[in-house]
Amino acid sequence: SYKKLKDQLGNYLTIAKNGGWPQINAIKKPLKKGTTSPDIALIKKRLMITGDLSGNDTSQVFNDTLVTAVKNFQARHGFSETGSISDSLIKEMNVPVTKRLEQLLMNMDRMRWLANNPSGNLIVVNIPEFVLHVYEGKQKAFDIDVVVGKEGHNTMMFNGDLNQVVFSPYWNVPPSIVAKEILPAIEKNPNYLAKENMEITGNDDGLPVVRQKPGASNALGKVKFLFPNSFNIYFHDTPAKSLFEKDKRAYSHGCIRLKEPEKFANYVLRNQPEWTPEKISEAMNSGDEKYVKVKDPIPVVITYYTAWVDDNDRLNFREDIYGHDERLAEKMFINKP
Structure with missing residues (x-):
């Protein structure tokens, strides 16, 4: 929420006043539990400043406490929680506090303009997070990992209403x-x-x-979900399942691919008793295209947040995959070239 992000802005202003955090040297190979290195002491100091590491351990040993802190940092920045430190993680740690302050201000600005969430069902996709969130009122029902448009085929930001499910779709x-x-x-x-x-x-x-034609190799997989919009963007299944194993998932031509399409279909049609899980599975595998109207259309919001506070009150940052932050920063901050 806006208020939680504003509170974090206060924390980061304090960090900036105190001189930010140390820059860590690039590493040739990943650092893992058991490693001893002067870099480890610096990494511990860095993670203490942002609250990922508690206590005051400044030893040069990669111990269990640091593993937990690294996993927390990884979760907050969209990395798999391996507990080891890669060069790309060091780069994330080295993003200066001034850059993070700008990110917080830009995302607070975005939140101010977002319409209030509807009181009922809501589907939110946050593009840089590569995740679809399903809400029932203020309660989160579940999340599904997604693949979004690659650069040059950007997934657009807009609102719509999910009103049709198409089983065994043709791909036009x-x-x-x-x-x-x-x-x-x-x-x-x-x-x-x-x-x-x-x-x-x-x-x-x-x-x-x-x-x-419909079938196992169809680019849309076995089901798609329509929410009419002028960008011809929709949710769909995919035969390319391996992409969901990646941390950063910008690979599509603009549409949004779902990791768990059958689970999503069951949820969307849960108030239509004739659509049992068995019937849904059968329709997905029939090879005959079938359109089903959703009795109660569900609002869909496609957003672009690169900073937010999650359900566990952790501040998250993500990469600005489409350069929207970069362009906004040029307008918002005077010292930008």
């Missing part, structure tokens, strides 16, 4: 993808369409209209 390939990816692929391999379970259904301004 956007003209831009037909021109840039499908046509060159056909030139290289005349059997490309058959191999990808695709078909041409017509012609539009000299460009073939291509769709991919």
Whole structure:
């Protein structure tokens, strides 16, 4: 919430007044439990300043206490909680306090303009977090990991209402993808369409209209969820499950891929008794496209927060994957070049 972020701003102003935190040298190989190094003492000091490490242990030994502190720092910055220190984690620790203050101010500004959350159901996707949150009133029901648009194919920020579920969907390939990816692929391999379970259904301004048939290899997986918007963005399943193992998941052409689409379908249709878990599973695997109207459409908000306070009252930071912070900083802060 805005108030919690404002409280953290106060903490970080105090840290800045006290000179910030030490810069840590780059490392050639990851630091793990049991390692002894002068860098360890500096890392402990760094993590004490932001409250990740409690106590006053300044030894050069990578001990259990430091493992816990590193995991906390990793969780707050969107890394897998391994408890070991990589060079990319050092880079995150070395982001100066002035930069973090700017991040806090920019995200507080974003929060001020966000409309109040509806009192009922709400689906929120935070793009830099790569997570979809489902709320029932003020209570969080569950989270689902997502894949969002890669740079140049940004997932847009907007509000909509999830009002349809499509089982065993066709994928109507956007003209831009037909021109840039499908046509060159056909030139290289005349059997490309058959191999990808695709078909041409017509012609539009000299460009073939291509769709991919329902099935295991369909780019949308076994189900998609529609919330009408002018960006043609929707939620969908995916056959590319391995991407969910990554910490940073910006890989799509703009749509939002779900790690647990069946769980999500069961939730969206939970008030429609005819759609039992068995019936949903059957429809997902039928190979016949089927549209289902959602009885009570659910509001969807696509947001872009790179700093927020989570349910455990931990301050989180994330990478500015689309450069929105960078552009906003140029307008908000006078000393920017």
